[in-house]
Amino acid sequence: MDIVVKGRKTEVPERFRKHVAEKLGKIQKLDGKVISLDVEVSKEHNPRQAGRSDRVEITLHSRGPVVRAEAAASDPYAALDLAAGKLEARLRKAADKRRVHRGGSRTPVSVAAATAPLAAAADGGHAEVPSDKGVPTTRIGPLEIQGEGPLVVREKTHAAAPMALDQALYEMELVGHDFYLFIDSDTNLPSVVYRRHAYDYGVIRLKADPTGEGTAMGVGGALGG
Incomplete structure (x- = not known):
């Protein structure tokens, strides 16, 4: 399993990279289909957001669906712990769902019931951050909008197989x-x-x-x- 750690507008110390590898190494035990984990670390420089100054986003790529979790805290180690906990919870829920269907249950757990704890733990959040050019920037999750907007700052194209x-x-x-x-x-x-x-x-x-x-x-x- 490959683990790639990168910083977004911040440097990532080698000590933290090693900690990530140790922390996330056990993820493969929860999902044997894992191919790679992308870990993105970003820094919030606004003093008003000191309690959520470090954000960690983990994206798991496997032979199944992509699984993602993110969290913010006062330091990157705490943010990593929170994000890893959310990722593990989602993987366990996915494993439980697979066991329900493999067991041939006539009344599988509904999506709403199975995902209720995940919904309660979902971490959104908006934060105002300063930009390099002095233009006010608003961060909405992984998206950043400069000035009054609208401004397209990220564009993605995904191949998608039809699904129910x-x-x-x-x-x-x-x-x-x-x-x-x-x-x-x-x-x-x-x-x-x-x-x-x-x-x-x-x-x-x-x-x-x-x-x-x-x-x-x-x-x-x-x-x-």
């Missing part, structure tokens, strides 16, 4: 996000599943409008409903 709605919910919880973009295998339409209130979920599907008139409400507005 239940699988999309499951993978959304594994990465700890409030929404998940996927191709619905039943409709073959681009779709977004998202968390509404408590453990209720919603789903939005997009289809081409032959008239070209479209709709006045974008996906962002729909997610708020």
Whole structure:
């Protein structure tokens, strides 16, 4: 299993890299399909965020779904402990889900019930951070927006195999996000599943409008409903 540690606008000491390798080495016991772990360390320089000045994000790549966890604390070691704990909890939940289905249960645990503890532990957060050029920057999870926005600061393209709605919910919880973009295998339409209130979920599907008139409400507005 490869473990890659990198700093985002901060230096990562060799001592911390060794600690990461020791801390995360046991992850492979929870998921034998693990290929690699990416660990990103970032530093919050705003004095008002001293209690959450160090953020660690762990991304697990395997032959199954990607699993992600992140946390912030007053130092990188504490942030790593919190993020590793969340990652282990999600891996255990995934293992429990697999055991339910392999056991041939007629009434498997619902997604809402199985992921309730994960939802309660999901760590979001917004923070204002200074930029190198003196422009106010807002961080929303891994995203940074400079000035008043909107500004695209990160663009990603992912290959995606069509999946059922239940699988999309499951993978959304594994990465700890409030929404998940996927191709619905039943409709073959681009779709977004998202968390509404408590453990209720919603789903939005997009289809081409032959008239070209479209709709006045974008996906962002729909997610708020």
